[in-house]
Amino acid sequence: MKLWGGRFTKPTNQLVEEYTASISFDQKMWRQDIVGSLAHVAMLGKCGILPMEEVRQIIAGLKKVKDKIERGQAEFLVAHEDVHMNIEKMLIEEIGPVGGKLHTGRSRNDQVALDMHLYLREKLMEIIQLAMYLQEAMLAQASQHLDTVMPGYTHLQRAQPVLFGYHLMAYVSMLQRDIERMTETWNRVNVLPLGAGALAGTTFPIDRTFVAEMLQFDGIYQNSMDAVSDRDFIVEFLADASLLMTHLSRLCEELVIWSSQEFSFVELDDAFCTGSSIMPQKKNPDVAELVRGKTGRVYGNLFGLLTVLKGLPLAYNKDMQEDKEGMFDTVATIHGALALLTPMIQTMQVRTERMRQAVTNDFSNATDLADYLVRKNMPFRQAHEVVGRTVLYCIEQQKYLLDLTLEEFQSFSGVIGADVYDALAVETVVNARNVLGGTARNQVEAQIAWFQNKLKETHVWVDKNSQKVMIESLIDVGSPA
Secondary structure (H helix, E strand, O other), X not given: OOOOHHHOOOOOXXXXXXXXXXXXXXXXXXXXXXXXXXXXXXXXXXXXXXXXXXXXXXXXXXXXXXXXXXXXXXXXXXXXXXXXXXXXXXXXXXXOHHHHHHHOOOOHHHHHHHHHHHHHHHHHHHHHHHHHHHXXXXXXXXXXXXXXXXXXXXXXXXXXXXXXXXXXXXXXXXXXXXXXXXXXXXXXXXXXXXXXXXXXXXXXXXXHHHHHHHOOOOEEOOOHHHHHHOOHHHHHXXXXXXXXXXXXXXXXXXXXXXXXOOOOOEEOOHHHOEOOOOOOOOOEOHHHHHHHHHHHHXXXXXXXXXXXXXXXXXXXXXXXXXXXXXXXXXXXXXXXHHHHHHHHHHHOXXXXXXXXXXXXXXXXXXXHHHHHHHHOOOOHHHHHHHHHHHHHHHHHHOOOHHHOOHHHHHOOOOOOOOOHHHHOOHHHHHHXXXXXXXXXXXXXXXHHHHHHHHHHHHHHHHHHHHHHHOHHHHOOOOOOO
């Protein structure tokens, strides 16, 4: 007999049970479900809704259920539909009919919402910390390569020389925005929906503030209909995750390119590459390629949930069961990507000489020749045209700018002097961009210091809020005084 079966005269069709059950995936939240139930029943006792003797029985029963699940002795059944009903059934088997009183003053609607808030609150903290580790790995590499010059690109064509550390700092900046977005989302996740009932609250004199304090939520949903129908917090997470994966995908694309024989700017550690079943010479950057490829599934999870929600009337609808698998999949996808990329960046070997060779055998100092002419009082547009003709001449003569004699330079403009060679040297070109955000060595050092301070601020935030997500420490919230 279903726990909700009193109104029905027929058993549920087997195909319906299989199609509508969510236990195959939502059992991931069994800890969160038990923690929420412990807090709920403690509140029922505190408010005098249940006698303390029954509260103690229910708390003891829930802890037995927890122990059985941890030991692998509990079986989750499709017939019980979801994690909530499975755990309640296990509880009743442990302590008898009094276990059925646990559900007093709540609905599965606010119960499932609570579980997802607890789950995502914990996982967001983990992802934020993993993103910080990747930032730290990049900052370490950037600090080691303050004198490593490489080509900077636009349109995948060599544009201007930059420091390799400077290039990495662009990704540190992206990750910083990802972290800030996720900390802001975390604040909206950390809101209590329990107590909303099915959609209109409950007739019992519950104390939602008491539950919020026990579960360490910083806020409470003010409208019960919104509490059970809101999935904005998951959408926000999926949107944050999509942007994060966009940034990781761009990084991975560059790692794939840089590690190719044509570029050979970096070599990825053997531990993070694979070989070919037929070509023995191959060393494939599979991890980077998979992160790049898995970006699509995270995008899909975002658009999937948005599509589910777009036409739903208030409040809860069964469609909303589709909110979980995409969330679980995205958490796992991001967790894996960040956990792998950090050691891959840490162990990456940078081929500094190859990068420098690429910079010296190109025309990426052409802009600096134009700037040189401007400093000689030539209008920039005229300087642009002069340099363009100079580059064309070099291409025809199979030379680079620094290969030209002074006489060749002066054939294009008489204002060019012997100081042009120093002006076009790679170190001069890089360090000439000594403005906030520029690639000059001291500017990159300043960027590294700035982001290290940002990391310290984030560590303070994590330290402040990490205890709130520790499910194991919250498992005793239901212990009666």
